[in-house]
Amino acid sequence: MSNVISFNDVSLRFGGVQALKNVSFEIEENSLFAIIGPNGAGKTSILNCINGIYKPTSGSINIFDQDSKDLHPDNIANLGVSRTFQNIELFENMTALDNILIGAHRHVDYGPVRSLLFSKKVRQEEEKARKISEDVIDFLEIEEYRYSYILSLPYGIQKRIELARALAMQPKVLLLDEPAAGMNNEETEDIARFILDVHEELGITVVLIDHDMNMVMDIATDVVVMDFGEKLFQGDPQEAAKNQKVIDAYLGVG
C-alpha cells in the first residue's frame, strides 16, 4: 500500500509557541487514521498543515508524492483533500444545498463568460453537480434539510452538512477535525457509523481527530498520539491504550 500523506520532520512555530516539533509519520492509502492527544497537543495544527492553511517552519509534507510547499489551500483541495472544521465553518448565509454544491463544483467545468449566458453546457454541468450533491445528501440522510438556511439548523445537523460538503468534493482523503465534538452519545454513534461507511463503502482515506478515545479505539486502523507538539506514539489503537507514555499524557503523571 502506498502513502497518501507523509510528514517528514515537520516543525511549526508561531513566535514563541512550538506547535509541532519534528513530527514524522505516514498515512497509508485506505487507512482510517486517528490523531489523538490532549488539548493544545498540535492535532489541529497537523490538519491545517495538510490542508495548506499553515506552512511548516521546517521539514516537508508530501501529499500524493507532491511537496506541498508551493501549494495553496485551494490547490490542495483540488488534489482531492477535503476537510471539516472543529468549529463548523459552513457558509451560514446560504442553504444546505448551496453549501454542498460548492463542494461538488470541484467537478464542474465551464468558464465565467458561458455562465453569464447560462448556456446548455452550464446547465448540464450544474445538473452533474446537483446529482453529486443529491447522492451525498442521500448517503448522509439529510434530505429534509436541503433548502434550510444553515443558521436555522441544529448543531448536530450542521456538523453533518459540513461532512456532506466535504464528501461532495469526492475526495481521496477526508480530514475530520473533531466530528463528534459537542455531541451526545446517540449523535456520536451516528457520526461514527457515517465515518465507517465513508471509509468502507466509498473507500476514502480518513484522517480523524477526536477526544473520544472509545470511538477512536473502535473505528481507527492507525493512531498517532500527540503531546505538546511531539509525537508520542504511532501504531495500532489497541496498543496505544496500553502504552505507558500515552497513559501518562492523558491521565497526568502523579
Place this chain on the structure above:
Amino acid sequence: MTVFLQATFEGLSLGAIYSLVAIGFVLIYKATDVLSFAQPALAVVGAGIISGLAVDRGVPFWLALIIGIVFTGLIGLLVERTFLRPMVGEPVFSVAILTIGIDILLRTILNKWIGIDPRYLGDPFPSFGNFGSFDVSGVTLKYLEIAALITALVLIGILGVFFKRSKYGIAMRATSFDQEAALAQGINVGRVFGLVWLIAGILAGFSGFFITGGFNTLTQASFISALRALPAVVIGGLDSIAGAVVGSLIIGLTQGYIAYYQLPLESIVGFTLGSGFSLIAPYLVMFIILLIKPDGLFGTKEVERV
C-alpha cells in the same frame, strides 16, 4: 400628469444607470468587505475610452462602445491585481483609503485628457441627432434613456441568475462569508476577487456610457453623477444587490421629481432651494433614511456578540 410621467420616466432611467454602478459597489463590498471609491472613476474612464475611440479616432461607434466597456472591466481587473491583492488581510479602512487614491489617480489622468471643453461620445444614429427621442402623449422619451433602462434590466437579470445558479456566483457568496473555508473547498479566492472587479468594471463602463452619452457629454465633473450611486448603495444597505437597485431607483426618482417639481416645493417650504437642488436631494434622502434605518433598507443588521 404629463409632467409627472416625464419626471418618473427620467427618474427611472437615471436610477437604472445608478444601479449599474451601485451593483459594482455592492459586489466588491460583499466579496472583499471593502467599499471601493474607485467605481465612479472607472465609469468615467470607460466613457473617456469610448469618446477617444469613437470621436477622436473615428472608430465605428458600436466597436468603440464594446472596446470601451471591455477595457474598463480589464482596468478593474488590473487595479485588483496590482493594488488590492497585496492588501488582502490588511485593515478594511486602509484598503478603502487606497481605493480613494486609485480614484484620484484615474481621474487625474483622465481630466488631463478631457481638458476644458466637453467631450462627446459619438452617436450610433447620426440621423436622429444625439440619439433622438419620440413623444408619447406629450411625454418625451429619449432613446438613450430607454436604452439605459433596457440595458440595466437585462444586466441585472443576467447577474441575478449568475449569482443564484452558477458555480462562480455561489463561490463568490461563499468567499464573501468565509475565505478560509472557501479555500478548503478548492475555491481560488484570488480568482473570485479578480472576477468581482472585472464585473464591477464592466458595469461601471456601461454606466459611464449612459451618464455621459448624448447631450450629457463627458466633462471633468461627470464623475460626480456616477458618485451618486454611493448614496444609493448606502440607502440599499451596502451588501444587498436588490437593495442597490431599489436605492438607485429612489435616488433617480428623487432627482427626477425634484428637477420638475422644485418650484411648487419651494412655495411649500417658503424659501428658495437654489439651482441644482435636485443634485443634492439624493444625499438628503440618504440622511433621512439612515436616521430611520441605520443599516439601510435591505442591509444585514450587524449583530455584536457580547
